[in-house]
Amino acid sequence: MTRLAPVSDSAKTAPQSTVATSPVSAPATAPATAPATGLPSGGTPRLLVVDGHSMAFRAFYALPPENFATDTGQHTNAVHGFTSMLLTMIRQQKPTHVVVAFDLDTPTFRSLEYTEYKGGRNKTPEEFYGQIDLIIKVMAAMKIPTISVDGFEADDIIATLSTQGEAAGWDVLVVSGDRDAFQLITEKVLVLYPKKGISDIPPMDAAAVEEKYLVPPNRYSDLAALVGESADNLPGVPGVGPKTAAKWLKLYGDLDGILENVDSIGGKVGESLRAHVEDVKRNRHLNHLLRDMDLPVALEQTLLQSPDREAVEELFDALQFNTLRKRLFDLFGEEEPEDAGEAHEVPEHQLLTEAGQLTTWLKAAPGPVAVDVLSEKAGLAHEAVAVALVRADSAVVVELSTADEALENTLATWLAADAPKVVHEYKEALKALSVRGLALAGVIDDTSLSGYLIQPDRRSYELAELSQVHLKVSFEAAKEESGQLDLGLEGEKKFTDAVQRGYVALLLSEHFAPMLVERGAEGLLRELELPLAAILAEMELTGIDVSQERLATLLADFTAAMNAAQEAAFAAIGHEVNLGSPKQLQEVLFEELGLPKTKKIKTGYTTDAASLKMLLEKTGHEFLAQLMAHREASKLKQMVETLKKSVGQDGRIHTTYAQNVAATGRLSSNNPNLQNIPIRTEEGRRVRDIFVVSEGYECLLAADYSQIEMRIMAHLSGDAGLIEAYAQGEDLHRYVGSHVFGVAPEEVTSAMRSKVKAMSYGLAYGLTSFGLSKQLEISVDEARTLVKDYFDRFGGVRDYLRGVVEQARIDGYTSTIEGRRRYLPDLASTDRQLRELAERVALNSPIQGSAADIIKEAMLGVDKALTEQGLKSRMLLQVHDELILEIWPGELDTVKALVTEQMGAAAQLQVPLEVQVGIGASWNDAGH
DNA sequence: CAGAAAACGTA
DNA sequence: CGTACGTTTTCTGT
Numbered sequence: 001m002t003r004l005a006p007v008s009d010s011a012k013t014a015p016q017s018t019v020a021t022s023p024v025s026a027p028a029t030a031p032a033t034a035p036a037t038g039l040p041s042g043g044t045p046r047l048l049v050v051d052g053h054s055m056a057f058r059a060f061y062a063l064p065p066e067n068f069a070t071d072t073g074q075h076t077n078a079v080h081g082f083t084s085m086l087l088t089m090i091r092q093q094k095p096t097h098v099v100v101a102f103d104l105d106t107p108t109f110r111s112l113e114y115t116e117y118k119g120g121r122n123k124t125p126e127e128f129y130g131q132i133d134l135i136i137k138v139m140a141a142m143k144i145p146t147i148s149v150d151g152f153e154a155d156d157i158i159a160t161l162s163t164q165g166e167a168a169g170w171d172v173l174v175v176s177g178d179r180d181a182f183q184l185i186t187e188k189v190l191v192l193y194p195k196k197g198i199s200d201i202p203p204m205d206a207a208a209v210e211e212k213y214l215v216p217p218n219r220y221s222d223l224a225a226l227v228g229e230s231a232d233n234l235p236g237v238p239g240v241g242p243k244t245a246a247k248w249l250k251l252y253g254d255l256d257g258i259l260e261n262v263d264s265i266g267g268k269v270g271e272s273l274r275a276h277v278e279d280v281k282r283n284r285h286l287n288h289l290l291r292d293m294d295l296p297v298a299l300e301q302t303l304l305q306s307p308d309r310e311a312v313e314e315l316f317d318a319l320q321f322n323t324l325r326k327r328l329f330d331l332f333g334e335e336e337p338e339d340a341g342e343a344h345e346v347p348e349h350q351l352l353t354e355a356g357q358l359t360t361w362l363k364a365a366p367g368p369v370a371v372d373v374l375s376e377k378a379g380l381a382h383e384a385v386a387v388a389l390v391r392a393d394s395a396v397v398v399e400l401s402t403a404d405e406a407l408e409n410t411l412a413t414w415l416a417a418d419a420p421k422v423v424h425e426y427k428e429a430l431k432a433l434s435v436r437g438l439a440l441a442g443v444i445d446d447t448s449l450s451g452y453l454i455q456p457d458r459r460s461y462e463l464a465e466l467s468q469v470h471l472k473v474s475f476e477a478a479k480e481e482s483g484q485l486d487l488g489l490e491g492e493k494k495f496t497d498a499v500q501r502g503y504v505a506l507l508l509s510e511h512f513a514p515m516l517v518e519r520g521a522e523g524l525l526r527e528l529e530l531p532l533a534a535i536l537a538e539m540e541l542t543g544i545d546v547s548q549e550r551l552a553t554l555l556a557d558f559t560a561a562m563n564a565a566q567e568a569a570f571a572a573i574g575h576e577v578n579l580g581s582p583k584q585l586q587e588v589l590f591e592e593l594g595l596p597k598t599k600k601i602k603t604g605y606t607t608d609a610a611s612l613k614m615l616l617e618k619t620g621h622e623f624l625a626q627l628m629a630h631r632e633a634s635k636l637k638q639m640v641e642t643l644k645k646s647v648g649q650d651g652r653i654h655t656t657y658a659q660n661v662a663a664t665g666r667l668s669s670n671n672p673n674l675q676n677i678p679i680r681t682e683e684g685r686r687v688r689d690i691f692v693v694s695e696g697y698e699c700l701l702a703a704d705y706s707q708i709e710m711r712i713m714a715h716l717s718g719d720a721g722l723i724e725a726y727a728q729g730e731d732l733h734r735y736v737g738s739h740v741f742g743v744a745p746e747e748v749t750s751a752m753r754s755k756v757k758a759m760s761y762g763l764a765y766g767l768t769s770f771g772l773s774k775q776l777e778i779s780v781d782e783a784r785t786l787v788k789d790y791f792d793r794f795g796g797v798r799d800y801l802r803g804v805v806e807q808a809r810i811d812g813y814t815s816t817i818e819g820r821r822r823y824l825p826d827l828a829s830t831d832r833q834l835r836e837l838a839e840r841v842a843l844n845s846p847i848q849g850s851a852a853d854i855i856k857e858a859m860l861g862v863d864k865a866l867t868e869q870g871l872k873s874r875m876l877l878q879v880h881d882e883l884i885l886e887i888w889p890g891e892l893d894t895v896k897a898l899v900t901e902q903m904g905a906a907a908q909l910q911v912p913l914e915v916q917v918g919i920g921a922s923w924n925d926a927g928h
Numbered sequence: 929c930a931g932a933a934a935a936c937g938t939a
Numbered sequence: 940c941g942t943a944c945g946t947t948t949t950c951t952g953t
Contacts, residue, residue, distance in 0.1 A: 840941060
């Protein structure tokens with residue numbers, strides 16, 4: 001039995017089976033560790049001792065000081081690098097205790113005894129000044145103790161700490177760029193020694209030291225005494241290097257042994273040794289580290305704690321460390337789950353060979369069965385290779401390649417039957433099975449969809465993540481989603497992983513069931529999203545035909561246009577520049593050409609299209625015109641190139657729809673994205689000519705909703721004026737314009753109409769007067785007046801918009817007409833930016849989301865009608881408010897009527913849903 | 929080498 | 940200082 005560990009155990013932070021994330025990747029295996037933020041959870045305490053100065057210097061030389069400075073001119077590269085290194089170290093090594101030791105500027109017993117000690121070093125660079133103090137401040141804010149002792153070096157403090165730690169039975173990690181630290185290595189003490197920079201820090205253990213220096217760690221100082229240490233200005237015996245020194249040490253045991261036998265060592269090196277015995281003794285004396293100092297900090301006081309948030313905020317503000325601040329809080333921010341889930345026993349599985357076994361298993365007990373489909377890449381799609389069936393107490397696996405006909409038939413029949421099934425990522429399972437000629441029906445839950453309906457704004461709905469978040473259970477099999485990355489996996493492991501995934505999906509599904517009911521999302525899952533997944537699977541597998549010739553022509557045209565524009569742009573300024581680099585463009589535009597400054601962005605001033613257009617109007621500079629031409633051409637060229645690359649062996653493009661990415665309920669399209677094919681410009685529209693009707697079909701049909709979002713606004717607001725306008729089939733914007741501007745409809749100028757249009761749509765996005773003024777290039781006052789006039793005439797809209805936010809604040813969520821929810825906790829945020837964003841989201845989500853629900857509903861209707869009427873025409877694409885179909889010869893009129901009917905009937909609103917239909921041999925021709 | 933930022937295409 | 944996306948390139952920070 002495999003145990004799924006509750007999250008609060010070590011399993012949460014350490015998937016110990018994977019090398020990359022285990023605390024020490026080499027060479028010693030680390031014991032189980034405690035989470036970075038908490039107390040040791042029964043494991044051995046783990047002490048991280050850092051040599052502050054040596055790491056600060058490493059950081060200083062690893063990062064260019066000119067890139068790290070505050071506005072006040074204080075350099076921070078060493079502070080930044082040091083803090084970054086420490087965070088990485090804490091994340092990777094997961095110490096329970098941390099302490100940093102520093103040297104002081106004052107003389108030490110070593111320099112007093114030997115004045116040249118550490119002499120000959122270069123002067124500390126100016127930029128380093130003050131950075132040690134800053135590091136100490138950072139440590140204070142992180143509540144990490146720092147130790148320095150007058151008259152002693154950090155090395156002695158470190159030696160003492162590691163000795164104390166080892167005596168207490170702890171594991172100790174010493175981070176130091178000083179080789180003297182090697183003498184501290186034991187079974188319990190490892191040294192992390194930075195090779196170069198601060199990120200490449202391999203752990204050194206006894207074996208690693210022996211390999212490198214040919215002596216065990218406890219002889220390292222003997223060896224160093226003989227060889228010398230240039231960093232400390234300690235000359236060794238001339239002619240003696242590590243090899244000779246190691247040979248002697250082996251021969252005589254230790255340094256004392258060698259010194260007792262100096263006279264018996266022959267050769268030139270023997271002579272050299274005899275001449276430098278005093279140096280060696282001095283070296284050995286000086287490199288001996290004190291292990292019994294009295295330290296001002298007890299071992300227990302180095303316990304790693306949560307940082308002082310306020311102090312960190314203040315300090316990092318001053319240091320202008322924003323990415324580090326995030327990393328720090330990410331590292332310490334994750335809160336321990338109060339209640340961990342229970343441990344679960346994943347059932348063992350049986351690999352079936354005979355149909356009878358499957359029949360028996362399927363009969364055994366009621367309740368849903370989880371289905372996990374293992375697939376392998378086969379050409380352009382994934383093909384199912386095995387199917388795992390999982391119940392709470394038992395599991396079976398059918399391997400398709402080895403199953404005999406009877407077994408496969410039994411499986412196929414059951415998969416295609418109504419027997420209740422639970423899956424994770426239904427659409428992918430459908431596709432993989434379909435490629436193998438298998439159907440899948442009776443699916444009552446897809447946890448990637450139910451998870452989405454419950455919480456639609458998550459980044460990911462991977463099984464492992466849902467399991468962590470909802471069940472507080474972590475497990476390892478999740479990564480190989482549906483076995484797609486399984487190349488190196490042994491067959492047996494693949495199967496146990498599949499069973500684990502199925503088991504977790506089953507648990508999640510049970511967990512989600514009451515949540516779906518509570519949120520009223522059951523219907524959306526069963527009657528909308530699940531059936532839609534099957535349609536999308538078909539559409540993805542079908543793909544859309546493209547014309548290779550047009551693709552090639554277009555690519556050549558755009559490339560030529562791009563190159564021409566580039567040449568002309570270079571000519572206009574007399575030199576070359578990377579037109580794709582906003583940074584370089586800024587230099588040319590604002591420094592070289594001295595053009596007026598545009599809108600400020602994080603990295604300077606924007607060079608976006610709107611600003612370039614403005615600059616061109618102001619200055620008429622040729623470079624700007626060519627740059628804009630280049631931008632357009634290169635964008636299109638790139639897009640065509642990407643499309644070309646994504647054409648499958650069947651000559652078609654197969655996009656993938658994501659059903660759980662857009663928080664509003666929309667689909668998204670990727671690989672390639674077919675929902676952002678250009679349409680606005682003449683040149684861009686040519687890209688749509690690439691998409692053509694397939695051989696044997698009559699034409700493409702494009703059907704889109706006319707102004708669906710405005711109609712939803714009219715419906716939701718119940719505004720009498722808007723409803724009246726739509727009821728009469730008037731030009732909405734003209735109608736609104738005539739009321740807002742108080743003129744007759746036929747007197748509405750195109751300028752008035754476009755203003756009104758911009759505002760109408762803007763309102764659905766939470767547009768402000770400021771934003772409107774910018775877009776229409778009018779004053780804020782004018783914009784404000786426009787909004788007021790609008791609302792005076794269409795008060796229903798104003799009341800609705802106001803009410804949406806109010807209601808959302810009360811409920812904590814917004815709803816679409818179909819009841820799809822979006823939770824908006826930020827409405828209560830004290831951060832004004834966040835709160836106002838949440839308010840705009842609250843305004844938009846019901847509108848965008850309702851439109852998404854409606855077209856999804858329409859897709860079900862269209863699919864059903866096509867099937868019921870036995871038509872061969874098929875749906876190919878969805879672009880938010882538009883459906884692209886491919887028409888079988890002779891079916892045009894039927895399908896045209898059916899699509900119009902189904903799209904129009906997808907929702908009963910207070911206003912009609914108008915559908916426009918176009919046909920043509922290409923997507924462009926089908927547009928209107 | 930991964931991730932952020934900037935830019936830009938769609939509804 | 941309008942929403943929702945995906946993709947590309949360049950640059951930055953490891």
